Amino acid sequence: MTQRRQLVIGAPALLALAACSTMPASNDRPPIVFVHGNGDSAALWQTTIWRFESNGWPRNRLFAFDQPMPLARDDDAVAQPGRSSTAESMAFLKAQVRRVMDATGAARVILIGNSRGGNTIRNYVQNGGGAAHVSHVVLGGNPAHGIWAVPGLREGSEFSGLSPFMKQLNAPKGPNGDEVTPGVQWLTLRSDNNDKYAQPEGTWIGAPGKPTNVSHDGPALKGATNVVLPGVDHRETSFSPAAFAAAWRFLTGQAPQRTDIAPEAEVVLDGRLTGLGLDSNNPASGDFANNLPVVGARLAVYAVDPATGARRGEAVWHKVIGPDGRWGPFTGRSAASYEFEISAPGYATTHVYRSPFPRSSSVLNVRPERPAAADRDAKALVIFTRPRGYFDARRDRIRLDGQTALPGVPPSGAGIATSRLRLAGDVQRSVAGEFNGERIVGLAWPFAGGHLSVLELTY
Incomplete structure (x- = not known):
């Protein structure tokens, strides 16, 4: 297992996160593009967007888009009706980032992704030219080393840790052998042990009692700031108040003023x-x-x-x-x-x-x-x-x-x-x-x- 530094949320972790960023003041916030996961839609980011707004991030700098075909192929190299490949998913994100940059005049954007959305973000930053346009990335519950890594088990799927796609993403980069693309600040958020897609045993993938060869720390990445959110489930790594607070600290260097949602009449x-x-x-x-x-x-x-x-x-x-x-x-x-x-x-x-x-x-x-x-x-x-x-x-x-x-x-x-x-x-x-x-x-x-x-x- 690659060595990956991890922080469990608590006072020391908050201080460490606060030191990670030098984001501009609220009147000059960069755009954030939210990237949903497998089979999902932009709607899942609703409460996260509300929390950013409630802390002063301008509404017109927050963007979430629906990928038309959000489900991954069973085999990334084989066309499948109603499914998207990693290349198609990356091309969609690349087009949306360009659209946001054209609309806002921003030179760089922030990308925040959940689950499969993290695969798309990593692929875009590493292989689609995104490193030139992205300042920060936040990945919640991203199966960064696969949901399974079992020889002979659907190795063509992007969710296999043994797939060509995943191996290429995780290949060492830079002098420290990091798994993340240099020049971008990276944060991963994961559960301690409650993420259904980061389990050493295969109940949630239809193989009860069988090893997945993936551990609870599978979403962590060498070279990123890796934060553990105790007790959260797979989706809560992105959509919970705790996930929002961790992302806000990473992006701004400060704790949010609130994690509840400020109402409008x-x-x-x-x-x-x-x-x-x-x-x-x-x-x-x-x-x-x-x-x-x-x-x-x-x-x-x-x-x-x-x-x-x-x-x-x-x-x-x-x-x-x-x-x-x-x-x-x-x-x-x-x-x-x-x-x-x-x-x-x-x-x-x-x-x-x-x-x-x-x-x-x-x-x-x-x-x-x-x-x-x-x-x-x-x-x-x-x-x-x-x-x-x-x-x-x-x-x-x-x-x-x-x-x-x-x-x-x-x-x-x-x-x-x-x-x-x-x-x-x-x-x-x-x-x-x-x-x-x-x-x-x-x-x-x-x-x-x-x-x-x-x-x-x-x-």
């Missing part, structure tokens, strides 16, 4: 309405996420009673989705709870319930759902989901419809982000989902009428 909400793809060569594989617009879909926004999920009158916003996928902008109130109703051919009518939005956002993405085969006998279906982290029954206070044991969530480990509650009755009623103090209430809609509900956590 009036909010402007917008985002994209995207869909699900189906591999025509292998229909049995089921749906997979993409970030392509569902043109012609209809979205309606309703104000709802936060205690019951019942609508408070007629829709306060509605729109037919065009080629850009945008469903807004909608001006709302930060104290209000909203339901987003999505109607699109080939999908269930999807009712998405969210907590109030404390600040404006242009990355409030929504997606209609299709019922899985296992759901078809239900009278009503409620999906409880946490996009910016996982459910951990040992660590978190969780409740769904009064039950502490969530369907599909194991009693230990942080590796499942979605629970599907199948109801035996079709009488419309309130269902509450609770997670560490965040509580969302929505209505269960009759499944026979082609409806389903989503309770989507923000935090």
Whole structure:
């Protein structure tokens, strides 16, 4: 194992991080480009962007983009429908960085990436000319040495530590044999032992009891500042308050004034309405996420009673989705709870319930759902989901419809982000989902009428 210096967050680590940067004052902040992970979208950066704004980073210097095909190929060298190669992913990022530089006039940008987004960032900086345009990089939960490194096991995947792609990225650089490209300041953030993709044993990759040849410190890189965030899960390495605080210290040399989110009285909400793809060569594989617009879909926004999920009158916003996928902008109130109703051919009518939005956002993405085969006998279906982290029954206070044991969530480990509650009755009623103090209430809609509900956590 390559020697990689690591800091566990605490007082000494804070001092070390504070010494890492000489970032300009708040009135001259460089642009930040946020890069999402495998199968994800720009929406996952919503709370991180809010925290940067709440500490004075200008909103017009914060950028997050949707990669059209965010899932990696099974073999990076073999074309696969609905998937992107490392080269395609890098080309997308390169184009977005150029777009940001042209729009802002900035000479350099900061890149912050989660999971696979870190692979894309490293590839761009090392092989795509990014070293000339990037000052700082923050990588959260990046599988920098693979999710597995097992001879004969999908060695062509970019997630294999034995892949040509990963070996080339990690080849020694400079006089110290660093794994990171020189001339750029690097920070990695990882969990101590709770990242599903940095485990020495293969439960989360479908190989229980078998060694992955990857350790908990797999996301760390020689030549970077490597910080351990105790207890966080894979996504929380990027999207948690602790991850934000560590990134802010690294970039500015100071602790943030706050890790909560400063509210605005009036909010402007917008985002994209995207869909699900189906591999025509292998229909049995089921749906997979993409970030392509569902043109012609209809979205309606309703104000709802936060205690019951019942609508408070007629829709306060509605729109037919065009080629850009945008469903807004909608001006709302930060104290209000909203339901987003999505109607699109080939999908269930999807009712998405969210907590109030404390600040404006242009990355409030929504997606209609299709019922899985296992759901078809239900009278009503409620999906409880946490996009910016996982459910951990040992660590978190969780409740769904009064039950502490969530369907599909194991009693230990942080590796499942979605629970599907199948109801035996079709009488419309309130269902509450609770997670560490965040509580969302929505209505269960009759499944026979082609409806389903989503309770989507923000935090």
